[in-house]
Amino acid sequence: xxxxxxxxxxxxxxxxxxxxxxxxxxxxxxxxxxxxxxxxxxxxxxxxxxxxxxxxxxxxxxxxxxxxxxxxxxxxxxxxxxxxxxxxxxxxxxxxxxxxxxxxxxxxxxxxxxxxxxxxxxxxxxxxxxxxxxxxxxxxxxxxxxxxxxxxxxxxxxxxxxxxxxxxxxxxxxxxxxxxxxxxxxxxxxxxxxxxxxxxxxxxxxxxxxxxxxxxxxxxxxxxxxxxxxxxxxxxxxxxxxxxxxxxxxxxxxxxxxxxxxxxxxxxxxxxxxxxxxxxxxxxxxxxxxxxxxxxxxxxxxxxxxxxxxxxxxxxxxxxxxxxxxxxxxxxxxxxxxxxxxxxxxxxxxxxxxxxxxxxxxx
Amino acid sequence: xxxxxxxxxxxxxxxxxxxxxxxxxxxxxxxxxxxxxxxxxxxxxxxxxxxxxxxxxxxxxxxxxxxxxxxxxxxxxxxxxxxxxxxxxxxxxxxxxxxxxxxxxxxxxxxxxxxxxxxxxxxxxxxxxxxxxxxxxxxxxxxxxxxxxxxxxxxxxxxxxxxxxxxxxxxxxxxxxxxxxxxxxxxxxxxxxxxxxxxxxxxxxxxxxxxxxxxxxxxxxxxxxxxxxxxxxxxxxxxxxxxxxxxxxxxxxxxxxxxxxxxxxxxxxxxxxxxxxxxxxxxxxxxxxxxxxxxxxxxxxxxxxxxxxxxxxxxxxxxxxxxxxxxxxxxxxxxxxxxxxxxxxxxxxxxxxxxxxxxxxxxxxxxxxxxxxxxxxxxxxxxxxxxxxxxxxxxxxxxxxxxxxxxxxxxxxxxxxxxxxxxxxxxxxxxxxxxxxxxxxxxxxxxxxxxxxxxxxxxxxxxxxxxxxxxxxxxxxxxxxxxxxxxxxxxxxxxxxxxxxxxxxxxxxxxxxxxxxxxxxxxxxxxxxxxxxxxxxxxxxxxxxxxxxxxxxxxxxxxxxxxx
Numbered sequence: 013x014x015x016x017x018x019x020x021x022x023x024x025x026x027x028x029x030x031x032x033x034x035x036x037x038x039x040x041x042x043x044x045x046x047x048x049x050x051x052x053x054x055x056x057x058x059x060x061x062x063x064x065x066x067x068x069x070x071x072x073x074x075x076x077x078x079x080x081x082x083x084x085x086x087x088x089x090x091x092x093x094x095x096x097x098x099x100x101x102x103x104x105x106x107x108x109x110x111x112x113x114x115x116x117x118x119x120x121x122x123x124x125x126x127x128x129x130x131x132x133x134x135x136x137x138x139x140x141x142x143x144x145x146x147x148x149x150x151x152x153x154x155x156x157x158x159x160x161x162x163x164x165x166x167x168x169x170x171x172x173x174x175x176x177x178x179x180x181x182x183x184x185x186x187x188x189x190x191x192x193x194x195x196x197x198x199x200x201x202x203x204x205x206x207x208x209x210x211x212x213x214x215x216x217x218x219x220x221x222x223x224x225x226x227x228x229x230x231x232x233x234x235x236x237x238x239x240x241x242x243x244x245x246x247x248x249x250x251x252x253x254x255x256x257x258x259x260x261x262x263x264x265x266x267x268x269x270x271x272x273x274x275x276x277x278x279x280x281x282x283x284x285x286x287x288x289x290x291x292x293x294x295x296x297x298x299x300x301x302x303x304x305x306x307x308x309x310x311x312x313x314x315x316x317x318x319x320x321x322x323x324x325x326x327x328x329x330x331x332x333x334x335x336x337x338x339x340x341x342x343x344x345x346x347x348x349x350x351x352x353x354x355x356x357x358x359x360x361x362x363x364x365x366x367x368x369x370x371x372x373x374x375x
Numbered sequence: 376x377x378x379x380x381x382x383x384x385x386x387x388x389x390x391x392x393x394x395x396x397x398x399x400x401x402x403x404x405x406x407x408x409x410x411x412x413x414x415x416x417x418x419x420x421x422x423x424x425x426x427x428x429x430x431x432x433x434x435x436x437x438x439x440x441x442x443x444x445x446x447x448x449x450x451x452x453x454x455x456x457x458x459x460x461x462x463x464x465x466x467x468x469x470x471x472x473x474x475x476x477x478x479x480x481x482x483x484x485x486x487x488x489x490x491x492x493x494x495x496x497x498x499x500x501x502x503x504x505x506x507x508x509x510x511x512x513x514x515x516x517x518x519x520x521x522x523x524x525x526x527x528x529x530x531x532x533x534x535x536x537x538x539x540x541x542x543x544x545x546x547x548x549x550x551x552x553x554x555x556x557x558x559x560x561x562x563x564x565x566x567x568x569x570x571x572x573x574x575x576x577x578x579x580x581x582x583x584x585x586x587x588x589x590x591x592x593x594x595x596x597x598x599x600x601x602x603x604x605x606x607x608x609x610x611x612x613x614x615x616x617x618x619x620x621x622x623x624x625x626x627x628x629x630x631x632x633x634x635x636x637x638x639x640x641x642x643x644x645x646x647x648x649x650x651x652x653x654x655x656x657x658x659x660x661x662x663x664x665x666x667x668x669x670x671x672x673x674x675x676x677x678x679x680x681x682x683x684x685x686x687x688x689x690x691x692x693x694x695x696x697x698x699x700x701x702x703x704x705x706x707x708x709x710x711x712x713x714x715x716x717x718x719x720x721x722x723x724x725x726x727x728x729x730x731x732x733x734x735x736x737x738x739x740x741x742x743x744x745x746x747x748x749x750x751x752x753x754x755x756x757x758x759x760x761x762x763x764x765x766x767x768x769x770x771x772x773x774x775x776x777x778x779x780x781x782x783x784x785x786x787x788x789x790x791x792x793x794x795x796x797x798x799x800x801x802x803x804x805x806x807x808x809x810x811x812x813x814x815x816x817x818x819x820x821x822x823x824x825x826x827x828x829x830x831x832x833x834x835x836x837x838x839x840x841x842x843x844x845x846x847x848x849x850x851x852x853x854x855x856x857x858x859x860x861x862x863x864x865x866x867x868x869x870x871x872x873x874x875x876x877x878x879x880x881x882x883x884x885x886x887x888x889x890x891x892x893x894x895x896x897x898x899x900x901x902x903x904x905x906x907x908x909x910x911x912x913x914x915x916x917x918x919x920x921x922x923x924x925x926x927x928x929x930x931x932x933x934x935x936x937x938x939x
Contacts (some may be wrong), residue, residue, distance in 0.1 A: 051897050065895040067395075070918075072922050077893040128666070
């Protein structure tokens with residue numbers, strides 16, 4: 013087949029861009045045509061789809077996005093142990109599953125323990141299949157924390173991913189130890205007595221790093237290339253590794269579903285969610301922030317912080333300043349402020365795209 | 376059908392069986408190919424975004440083909456155009472507009488150097504022939520677009536060379552003659568275009584004769600006659616009208632003697648004359664214009680109508696400009712001028728919408744001069760056009776250039792509401808399209824009406840910072856009458872400029888929608904999808920969250936009310 017005939021066949025099949033600015037647009041596809049095209053093309057995606065469509069996550073779910081990105085970077089030779097939580101519920105409504113890899117759910121608190129058993133079984137069978145353990149912040153920071161510590165201490169070859177949406181979203185937005193200071197949840201409401209959650213967000217990453225495991229990192233759905241690089245790096249390590257992924261929840265954080273990425277990006281750019289990597293307990297890399305932004309840029313997008321913008325409440329400004337101080341502490345502690353210029357590995361460099369995809373990582 | 380086994384164990388079905396698309400409550404994502412502001416601003420009708428996209432794919436030849444689908448003379452416009460595209464560029468709000476003008480010139484030069492063939496098929500030997508009067512930019516563009524419409528074109532030019540104002544009214548320092556000749560020769564060599572030189576309307580051919588012998592007549596005679604100019608009735612005997620003087624200088628290479636010159640007017644001809652006379656040795660060249668200089672407080676309608684960088688270069692060269700002023704009185708010695716009285720004035724828009732000039736008494740001052748040159752515009756020479764001329768111009772009814780006479784169209788400067796080469800090229804294209812539609816009997820061709828995308832519709836987070844290329848310019852001391860003042864930016868800089876294009880309103884193939892969709896409802900296609908992008912929305916699963924539209928850098932994805 014010559015190039016010309018092949019090209020004309022392709023054009024007939026897929027249409028073509030307008031040849032001239034004045035050319036009228038081609039006829040829109042009918043619903044059936046579009047659906048057939050999509051269904052055919054869906055089977056030929058240039059990425060591994062370990063988590064497929066049809067799951068019941070809310071519109072704009074950051075966790076569903078994060079899990080898909082993790083599966084893309086880790087699959088296909090993996091098995092998953094999943095703690096109870098949103099991810100478990102919305103991916104597996106009986107009798108369907110959105111998972112295209114072996115997947116086990118047992119209880120809220122025991123995903124690391126189940127994963128430990130899976131890893132031991134694989135070892136006994138002489139298989140190299142990597143075991144992943146997934147949990148939300150409730151299952152990781154709170155309920156499954158003891159099992160997680162044990163898994164790390166026993167040095168299982170497991171990558172544990174915590175999808176951090178900063179509250180118990182599945183059960184209706186109750187505070188967790190990951191909920192940031194001053195955020196309103198159903199169990200830490202903002203009102204006369206308190207401005208949202210009284211306590212601070214638990215510094216889980218330091219606790220994990222204190223186990224002296226080979227690799228622990230934080231990542232964000234707003235920086236998917238960085239997230240996937242961290243997953244691939246962890247996949248290459250023989251031993252326990254841990255990644256916490258900041259995953260906005262439009263329902264619980266009360267922001268528009270279209271703003272998931274913008275909210276996550278601002279969390280990183282204001283310093284409240286630093287992107288860092290720790291190896292054997294010590295800091296090995298950070299993502300510098302090209303343009304530092306005030307925490308209010310991040311807070312004002314979210315209904316869970318709306319009480320901090322109450323002009324009649326003198327406590328609001330104090331709490332905003334408290335959150336800014338927490339961000340400033342992170343920026344100083346990790347040295348997050350970029351050094352100007354356009355570092356390809358800072359927040360601006362990671363975001364940059366060109367024709368054909370992201371610029372970061374191009375040779 | 377899943378088989379239930381003992382123990383109620385069920386094979387897991389796939390969640391693909393569950394179409395979450397019916398969760399969409401209001402809007403669905405759609406690809407909307409809005410017009411980039413450069414395209415919307417281009418009088419010639421180029422889609423700069425489209426050809427920059429091809430340059431980004433390292434396809435200069437494809438980019439040039441896309442460019443010449445609207446404008447067949449990029450090496451020329453890339454030198455003389457006032458580039459409203461750059462003024463409109465959305466990147467201006469970031470780190471400075473793209474150097475569209477200079478990349479266009481580079482592409483045009485590449486095509487000439489490498490002999491890329493114009494993307495037109497030869498018309499049928501029996502295709503209808505359109506008569507075109509005038510081989511200026513409008514007539515040449517019209518001839519080229521006639522070919523693109525499947526028609527043949529016969530051009531009638533009064534002068535012994537094609538080019539019109541490009542040859543007679545633009546100095547070689549802006550448009551070198553070899554560049555002009557090379558590009559025109561390539562265009563005129565296209566099969567289907569016949570050029571008759573020394574064929575003057577009214578002498579060698581007549582309008583009625585052309586109407587009878589050709590399928591349509593496109594009139595692009597340009598404006599050849601200077602408007603009358605006097606100051607309160609006084610006219611110096613040695614009056615030289617601006618454009619005539621410029622033409623004469625380009626033929627004989629000398630100006631009438633005069634050390635102190637005042638040029639009265641505010642267009643590119645006035646600017647060219649000022650600079651040439653300064654270089655020819657005039658000690659003091661002053662431009663008196665009723666308009667204002669560009670600045671943050673200047674109303675766009677009040678701004679002097681010259682190419683911005685030409686103005687900068689003129690000021691560098693020591694041309695004095697007196698804005699918001701006019702010549703109030705000539706000071707004569709016999710019938711020779713020795714001085715002018717200048718008075719400040721401003722244009723005001725009256726209640727009826729017409730602008731009115733109000734001069735301010737008490738601001739009169741006298742400037743001693745040797746030569747006064749009016750450059751206050753030209754109008755159509757009526758020879759052979761007596762039947763169609765109206766108030767000095769061929770005022771057509773619409774943008775297609777249709778005149779009341781059947782099958783007769785007016786293009787270019789002769790319309791009276793034009794003033795740039797790019798506008799003339801656009802006129803030629805539209806008139807050719809309208810003529811083709813008329814010959815085919817299909818009425819007016821459709822207008823491509825796409826909304827223009829503003830900077831606010833883009834997501835600037837995803838664009839890496841990138842500074843505008845510096846254009847090489849000849850130092851003032853080396854500027855003469857032959858060497859081109861602006862230089863070539865070169866391949867590397869042209870490609871770097873192309874990479875700066877934001878791709879406003881069109882797909883950048885950046886993968887953002889594909890990467891960020893939480894529901895895998897964006898499908899990537901190996902070949903181009905129906906709408907020309909590389910992505911398809913799988914509306915069976917799209918929940919309508921709007922993330923893709925929010926994170927699309929170019930504004931190509933928009934949330935629209937459900938239609939399917």
